[in-house]
Amino acid sequence: MEPRDTIPAMEINDLTPAERRVWEAFPRGDGVDFRATPEDSSADGADWGPERTLRAEVLRAILLGSGPVVQGRIPGLKIKGARIVGKLDLRYAVIDHPIRLRDCWFERKPLVYGAQLRALVLGYSTLPGLTASTLRVEVVLRLSHCRIAGPVRLQGAKIAGGLFLQGAVIGPTVGEEADEPPLQLNHVEVHTDIIANDLTVHGQLRLNGANVGGQVQLDRAQLLAPGGIALHAETLTVGTDLRAHRMKARGMVNLTGSRIPGQANLTRADLANPGGTALRASSCAIGELWLRRCEQIRGDVNLRRSTVDLLHVDPQAWPERIAIDGLTYRTLAPHLPAEQRLPALEREESGYLTYAYEQLAAAYRTAGDEAAARTVQLAKLRRHRHTLPRAARAWGLLQDVTVGYGFRPLRAAGWLTALLLTGSLAYGIDPPRALKAGEAPDFNAVFYTIDLMVPIVGFGQEGAFAPGGWHQWLSYLLIVTGWILATTTAAGVSRSLQRQ
Missing domain, CATH: 3.80.10 (Leucine-rich repeat, LRR (right-handed beta-alpha superhelix))
Structure with a gap:
């Protein structure tokens, strides 16, 4: 007071x-x-x-x-x-x-x-x-x-x-x-x-x-x-x-x-x-x-x-x-x-931000939604691809188209199935000639196509027959495509293992 x-x-x-x-x-x-x-x-x-x-x-x-x-x-x-x-x-x-x-x-x-x-x-x-x-x-x-x-x-x-x-x-x-x-x-x-x-x-x-x-x-x-x-x-x-x-x-x-x-x-x-x-x-x-x-x-x-x-x-x-x-x-x-959440990450004022995608994927995993988490990881790699040099972008695009950077493995199976059907039909209609008549095994169009596409598998068909004309070019395409699919699939599997 x-x-x-x-x-x-x-x-x-x-x-x-x-x-x-x-x-x-x-x-x-x-x-x-x-x-x-x-x-x-x-x-x-x-x-x-x-x-x-x-x-x-x-x-x-x-x-x-x-x-x-x-x-x-x-x-x-x-x-x-x-x-x-x-x-x-x-x-x-x-x-x-x-x-x-x-x-x-x-x-x-x-x-x-x-x-x-x-x-x-x-x-x-x-x-x-x-x-x-x-x-x-x-x-x-x-x-x-x-x-x-x-x-x-x-x-x-x-x-x-x-x-x-x-x-x-x-x-x-x-x-x-x-x-x-x-x-x-x-x-x-x-x-x-x-x-x-x-x-x-x-x-x-x-x-x-x-x-x-x-x-x-x-x-x-x-x-x-x-x-x-x-x-x-x-x-x-x-x-x-x-x-x-x-x-x-x-x-x-x-x-x-x-x-x-x-x-x-x-x-x-x-x-x-x-x-x-x-x-x-x-x-x-x-x-x-x-x-x-x-x-x-x-x-x-x-x-x-x-x-x-x-x-x-x-x-x-x-x-x-x-x-x-x-x-x-x-x-x-x-x-x-995830498709409704991803556009917000593209509004980041700093541009591409790896952490933002990782955080969103982690939130989906916490909720038990692994499919959405994979979608976010795929979106991250696609966004990252645009920040790379031209050659790296081409390799990334190839991985995306073939196996979705390893997040879409069934896509590789789809490519293999399509190529297998193409090769089997083409070689089944017009089989290639045998390199050594009388010594070659019976020709099988399906396994011959598999021999061309899958580098680590051999059924004795590829070395016994020699395609000619446009069939030869088809065989080159199957060999190259097989190597690409094998490489991109391996890269995707490796990336998946690293995340785990």
Whole structure:
């Protein structure tokens, strides 16, 4: 409590009738309601008359101990529907009484910088701003449904209970304060939750370095900073979740370095920052990142070096350019065919990225979908082929066409079957002549063709007969094709063994 000699002298005769009602109600903890009807809006407070007007200096004097004391009662300032004129200056004050100024209109921004308060409730009030940096609150800070034109400065505040901002409208800041973020929560410590559903901020919501014991709720919030940073939450730490269902962000959502052990849930969020980065969540540690049922994000997405246990993203949500180098995830949802996931990897701003394909294949293996994992590996090799010199590209194309880089072994069997039928028919209709008449074995078109195609198998047919004319050229084709199939199949098998 501030020393008594710093509290201005205040006599009951100096008070207006409205102030006297508050003076008498405070020591008993009773509330004073100046509203004509419960529907009165604080937005009209500038026009309220003297019967609803309180001087800020009177409220300060009451809170700092000038008022009477009633034994056996718990004092508290509980006012609804008042017009508060002057500057409510509570800087560095230590106040043990709850302060509830609901549906009030403030002429000047309250100053509670460095104060220690039991509870501060300003719900449904209209303020030109709030200066409360390094504020300490033991129970709760409520700014629900407030209309605040100037910046809300809560940097470094510590709140043992919760911070409530649901339905509040903050900003835009103007004049000398135009460059300030309207809502400044950087480095706050909130032991329970920040509840900010339906919040509207005309400018930046700054949460970088904040530490929240429970969750941050931004469901249906509107963060409007076109071309700038809508949500600046670098190194944010929460105890459970960051919820942002249907959040609308115009400008970058920056979660770089955040720690969110539960869900970062942006289901149906509307993210847009054309020409820039719409979502930056690099170097994060997140339990579950949900981009479920989102429209296509307008702007880049950067998830580099982040670790996510579950990544839930619909393919249509990815923008034209993404950055996922070093992104690690264990599970990918919803489970879709690999063909629907692969186009996103082609949007990587760094170009071909081996790690991205390996990570996607690993996620399919975790889900037990080996076929999809092989499809991803095949796509990786095809994409890699385009980065190689011309000769290497030709060899890669040959492996792809013949055996699908070893991921499509039945394709080689198909080629062999087709060639075997071709050779068997051709040589069966017009058998080649024997090299040594009387010594050659009986001619068999099928095994003669196999002898030509398969280098490591010999049935004694190839060396005993000599084709002529176009049959000779066919034999050359079968020999060369057999060697190519054998080589590419061996390369594919070797690659498969290396993966295992």
